[in-house]
Amino acid sequence: YQRRVRGYPFVMARSFPSVSLSDLKACAASPRDHPISEAIWRSFVENRSLLINLPSISDRSDAFSEKSAVIEKSFQIVSNYFELPTSEKTQGKHTSRLGYKQLAQKERYTIRKGISYQMPQNPPEFQDTVLSLYDFFAEITISCLKIILFHLDVDYEQFRTAYFDDNFLPPEESASNKKSNSNRGASLSVLNLYHYFNVNPDLGPDENCAQHVDPGLLTVLTRATVPGLELFEPESSTWIPIEEEIKKTHLLVILGDSLELLSNRRIHGLLHRVGKSSGSRLNFAFELRPRKHIFHPWNSPQELTARQNETYTKQ
Numbered sequence: 001y002q003r004r005v006r007g008y009p010f011v012m013a014r015s016f017p018s019v020s021l022s023d024l025k026a027c028a029a030s031p032r033d034h035p036i037s038e039a040i041w042r043s044f045v046e047n048r049s050l051l052i053n054l055p056s057i058s059d060r061s062d063a064f065s066e067k068s069a070v071i072e073k074s075f076q077i078v079s080n081y082f083e084l085p086t087s088e089k090t091q092g093k094h095t096s097r098l099g100y101k102q103l104a105q106k107e108r109y110t111i112r113k114g115i116s117y118q119m120p121q122n123p124p125e126f127q128d129t130v131l132s133l134y135d136f137f138a139e140i141t142i143s144c145l146k147i148i149l150f151h152l153d154v155d156y157e158q159f160r161t162a163y164f165d166d167n168f169l170p171p172e173e174s175a176s177n178k179k180s181n182s183n184r185g186a187s188l189s190v191l192n193l194y195h196y197f198n199v200n201p202d203l204g205p206d207e208n209c210a211q212h213v214d215p216g217l218l219t220v221l222t223r224a225t226v227p228g229l230e231l232f233e234p235e236s237s238t239w240i241p242i243e244e245e246i247k248k249t250h251l252l253v254i255l256g257d258s259l260e261l262l263s264n265r266r267i268h269g270l271l272h273r274v275g276k277s278s279g280s281r282l283n284f285a286f287e288l289r290p291r292k293h294i295f296h297p298w299n300s301p302q303e304l305t306a307r308q309n310e311t312y313t314k315q
Contacts, residue, residue: 018051018250021067021140028143031150040144041151044255048270049231050144052251068249070132071222071284077129079282081120082107082195091120105200105208109193134191137286141218144253145288152263154298163290188289189216196228196274196281208281209274214256216289221252224283232271239273258290264297 019027019036027034043050055065081089089100089107098110099119111119111130119127149156196208208228221229227243229252242252254270274281 018053020053021055024052024140024143024147028146031147037147037150040147044144044148044267048268049252049254051246052140052253053247054249054251056249067136070129070136073125074129074133074284075222075225075282077123077125078109078193078195078284080123081109081126081193082282084122088122089120091118091122105198106194106196108195111191111193112189113187130191130193133284134286137191137220137284138189138288140220140251140253141286141288144218148259148263148267152266152298154262159298163292163294188291189287190289191284191286194281194283194285196226196277198226198277198279198281208276211271211273213260213269213271214254214287215258216256216287217258217262218256218288219254220286221254222284223248223250223252224281226277226279226281228274228277228281229283230273230275232273234271239275241275256287258294261294261296262298 019040023034023036024040027037027040031037040050054068054071056068086102089109098112098115100109101107109130111134113131113134119130121127146156149159198208211232223243223246227241229241229243230239231242231254232238233240246252254272255267257269259267260269
């Protein structure tokens with residue numbers, strides 16, 4: 001469907017709005033003036049999410065078509081990685097929360113920036129590819145965050161100073177992003193590469209990944225190779241199999257618990273799960289996280305007191 005918002009074409013996938021990556025970036029640069037700023041905000045308020053439509057790789061007229069190529073290449077490289085023997089996949093493992101980990105129903109590889117650890121050398125392009133993917137997803141979450149903070153009347157620069165270190169930010173916002181040989185200023189934001197086995201025929205409806213709200217600010221999800229992601233619709237108390245409705249060129253951005261708290265619950269984190277599917281399933285999830293926990297709304301008395309105490313301690 002198409003809906004016009006202030007005269008601007010706004011593509012709908014069922015009730016889920018979809019914006020192009022170029023329009024998202026333009027809106028983030030000027031959320032006060034851009035014609036779809038309000039519509040993006042309403043999508044986060046009403047759907048707790050936003051669909052971003054990437055251009056096809058063949059669309060050379062779009063400057064962001066190369067981003068689609070990065071995602072497609074990432075699926076190929078990561079698929080090759082998960083096909084390796086376990087002995088090779090565990091090379092470069094850093095901690096129980098970073099690197100490779102095998103669970104009951106899936107295996108994953110977790111990446112953080114600003115942490116000094118060795119990534120797998122096989123496939124040869126693994127490190128460069130997934131770090132490019134990390135930076136790309138960080139750019140998307142920051143763009144969405146700028147629009148959301150504008151509508152919450154929160155200054156982005158103040159928020160960035162309070163809650164982000166250099167390694168949280170995409171390269172254009174941080175000259176220090178490339179300093180990955182030190183743990184100082186390490187980002188808590190993570191990129192998870194998931195491979196779901198789907199080999200157990202008795203698997204329950206949410207045993208692949210139980211229902212939950214992500215703890216961070218925003219999460220970017222790719223459309224998986226096999227549908228499985230389900231979003232909870234509070235009004236009807238139903239689970240929506242969103243990946244059956246969207247294209248592989250879509251990215252889904254969902255709200256996390258930290259933004260719900262920050263906004264004093266003007267917006268809400270999205271409850272979701274991964275259900276049983278019919279075959280091996282691969283997908284990526286990037287979660288933007290603050291460098292310290294958010295326990296209360298922005299500019300609440302507690303926040304002001306905490307910031308004053310922090311300033312006093314530094315002095």
